[in-house]
Amino acid sequence: MxxxxxxxxxxxxxxxxxxxxxxxxxxxxxxxxxxxxxxxxxxxxxxxxxxxxxxxxxxxxxxxxxxxxxxxxxxxxxxxxxxxxxxxxxxxxxxxxxxxxxxxxxxxxxxxxxxxxxxxxxxxxxxxxxxxxxxxxxxxxxxxxxxxxxLPVVLELATADDTRAAGARLAALLRAGDLVILTGDLGAGKTTFTQGLGEGLGVRGQVTSPTFILARTHPSLGDGPGLVHVDAYRLGGSDELDDLDLDTALGTSVAVVEWGEGMAEALAADRLEITLRRRRGSESVPVAADDDLADTDPRELVVTPVGPRWVGAGLAAAVHDGVVGRAN
Ligand SMILES: Nc1ncnc2c1ncn2[C@@H]1O[C@H](COP(=O)(O)OP(=O)(O)OP(=O)(O)O)[C@@H](O)[C@H]1O
Ligand SMILES: [Mg+2]
CATH class of the missing domain: 3.40.630.30 (Gcn5-related N-acetyltransferase (GNAT))
Known part of the structure; x- marks a missing residue:
């Protein structure tokens, strides 16, 4: 309508x-x-x-x-x-x-x-x-x-390991210059997903919540792209994001921005916008800080490709591990 x-x-x-x-x-x-x-x-x-x-x-x-x-x-x-x-x-x-x-x-x-x-x-x-x-x-x-x-690719993730595995599968598709924007409530699994990306890319260092550091660079252990992991939660706006000079980093790395929605889109016309949501039954539930179910509720992952880079790139197959289909 x-x-x-x-x-x-x-x-x-x-x-x-x-x-x-x-x-x-x-x-x-x-x-x-x-x-x-x-x-x-x-x-x-x-x-x-x-x-x-x-x-x-x-x-x-x-x-x-x-x-x-x-x-x-x-x-x-x-x-x-x-x-x-x-x-x-x-x-x-x-x-x-x-x-x-x-x-x-x-x-x-x-x-x-x-x-x-x-x-x-x-x-x-x-x-x-x-x-x-x-x-x-x-x-x-x-x-x-x-x-x-x-089309957006949708995946149910039953455990944190599934979240990591989905990140690792997506990594197989990523190359230097690719931008990934991660959106989701506190504790939705954004960092967990990024850990999987880091494993899949084969980068140096442990991917952790960059709480006190706005951006952490993980160089490649091989000859693939590195990973720049940004937590924009505390960033004041796009100006502060510009100060991180991600443009330069994108020359050799994949950039992943947690909490980047509304701020990081301008960095690249081609990007993946990824949303993680906690699910309880068919409900999407917000996260409460004192909620001890947070680590057992499954997550829903929605990967929305933006720009020509992703057309025909095999996104659904990569995210579903070779199984094409089921997006909604
Ligand atoms: N699919 C899943 N099922 C159950 N628990 C999960 C799942 N994915 C991640 N988790 C758990 O959720 C918790 C929070 O994950 P994580 O730190 O990755 O969230 P985040 O979105 O980065 O949070 P923040 O907003 O604080 O940056 C972790 O304990 C993680 O193990
Ligand atoms: Mg995080």
Missing amino acids: SGTGIRVRRAEPADVPGIVEVIHTAFAARPVLDPPSTQLQEDADSVGRAVAGAGALVALAPDDTIIGTILLADHGERLGLHRVSVLPSHQGEGAAVAMARAAEAEASARGHVGTELGARVELPPNVEFWRRLGYAVIDRAGPHLTMARE
């Missing part, structure tokens, strides 16, 4: 004529391209097959008329988004964003690691629209671009 009262739902067979209408009307309002889009070839038969197959989404105006659509297609690892169309009379109301986010939720639920779509180089505003939603160009054939987005 957006501010304009637009709803998105899965398409039903009865929606097919409305979907065809939206696809054709949206197409007619676009510039003519060479070679032309095949969008006009969609008819009740082809859309009917799509709806009965991998499905489609429709965006509805408050009066329930169809004003937008996306046809879904199973591309294997990723869910394909086809014929993304919004009626010209309803553009700028957020229907495309709402449908894209719904398609991504659908992709997660179906076990895909990401979503992808075709875009044309001749339509820069279109390409820019998808970039802003987190999509990056992963392939180009003439004027045809393939843009993709990696």
Whole structure:
């Protein structure tokens, strides 16, 4: 639901004529391209097959008329988004964003690691629209671009050892220049996760809570990247973070910033935003200082990749230890 009262739902067979209408009307309002889009070839038969197959989404105006659509297609690892169309009379109301986010939720639920779509180089505003939603160009054939987005990866961690192991698995993917921002309540497991990263990277020294030290550098024991571990809890703001000169450190190291949310994002356009939460049953519970259950409650880890660096990088496989799927 957006501010304009637009709803998105899965398409039903009865929606097919409305979907065809939206696809054709949206197409007619676009510039003519060479070679032309095949969008006009969609008819009740082809859309009917799509709806009965991998499905489609429709965006509805408050009066329930169809004003937008996306046809879904199973591309294997990723869910394909086809014929993304919004009626010209309803553009700028957020229907495309709402449908894209719904398609991504659908992709997660179906076990895909990401979503992808075709875009044309001749339509820069279109390409820019998808970039802003987190999509990056992963392939180009003439004027045809393939843009993709990696979805957040979610993992349940039953014990502190599982938290460390997840960090170690992620380390296999990391290289110098990578930024990891760790978010979570006091005692959520941020340092434990970083210990796993340090083990996986093979760095010198024990990773501990850098309580009195804002940043600690752990050089590599081999020829891989080192680890710079920052605890931003006591930092006054981005200025003090700048003083740590992480830019220089990122030349040879991976940087991990605990409590970096809202401060460290500016360091790198490509980053992993990782959230740790304590779970009790299906509840997410905050941590209380005197809570002795803290060390037994499982954690939920959510790894959100930001930027083109992570598209196609195998994040889900690495975090799940080779098992691709289950993100939500
Ligand atoms: N998956 C888990 N299940 C149970 N306990 C865990 C889990 N992961 C970590 N812990 C435990 O939680 C406690 C706090 O962990 P840790 O110090 O890593 O949290 P933190 O987020 O870094 O805290 P702070 O906010 O103080 O920096 C530790 O005792 C650790 O062993
Ligand atoms: Mg910590």
